[in-house]
Amino acid sequence: MIIYMLSSNLSWMKKDDYTTPKDAWEDILHYIPKQEKIWLPFYNDGECETIVKELGYENVYHNKKDFFTYDIEDAVVIDNPPYSCKKEVIQKLKMRGIPFALLLPLHTLERNYIHGDDDLQIIIKKGKYVFREGSMRPPFKACWFCWGFQTYLKSDKRFLWI
Numbered sequence: 766m767i768i769y770m771l772s773s774n775l776s777w778m779k780k781d782d783y784t785t786p787k788d789a790w791e792d793i794l795h796y797i798p799k800q801e802k803i804w805l806p807f808y809n810d811g812e813c814e815t816i817v818k819e820l821g822y823e824n825v826y827h828n829k830k831d832f833f834t835y836d837i838e839d840a841v842v843i844d845n846p847p848y849s850c851k852k853e854v855i856q857k858l859k860m861r862g863i864p865f866a867l868l869l870p871l872h873t874l875e876r877n878y879i880h881g882d883d884d885l886q887i888i889i890k891k892g893k894y895v896f897r898e899g900s901m902r903p904p905f906k907a908c909w910f911c912w913g914f915q916t917y918l919k920s921d922k923r924f925l926w927i
Contacts, residue, residue: 808827864914866914872905885923889924893907
């Protein structure tokens with residue numbers, strides 16, 4: 766009985782692909798020029814392209830394809846990847862030299878693959894983003910992990926608070 770109760774209380778952990786809320790898009794796109802080529806490689810429900818275009822960005826690439834099988838040249842990645850493969854996503858983007866802003870759980874800071882990277886910047890919202898996946902809300906705080914973004918952020922600070 767106790768095991769069942771624990772597993773039902775942790776049911777949010779079974780899903781790691783949350784739809785990015787509009788305010789998160791507004792927060793990060795505030796730094797990006799409207800003419801920038803933006804690659805949104807993680808499809809989820811497909812809604813993010815609509816939101817990004819509503820915010821005035823037309824040069825948007827968003828295809829229902831496996832992220833690990835293709836690249837978009839001269840684009841910046843801004844997205845919310847499935848958390849179960851965040852390490853592999855970060856590794857691919859860094860290896861290819863693709864600047865990125867990924868919406869990830871704050872506790873990602875504890876991971877070894879994040880440590881020691883001087884080009885990594887974190888944008889932390891004072892409040893908590895509210896993801897709209899059913900009635901369960903993830904109990905973690907999400908923030909933007911940015912790499913190669915110093916030009917966009919106009920800052921070399923490691924942590925930016927918004």
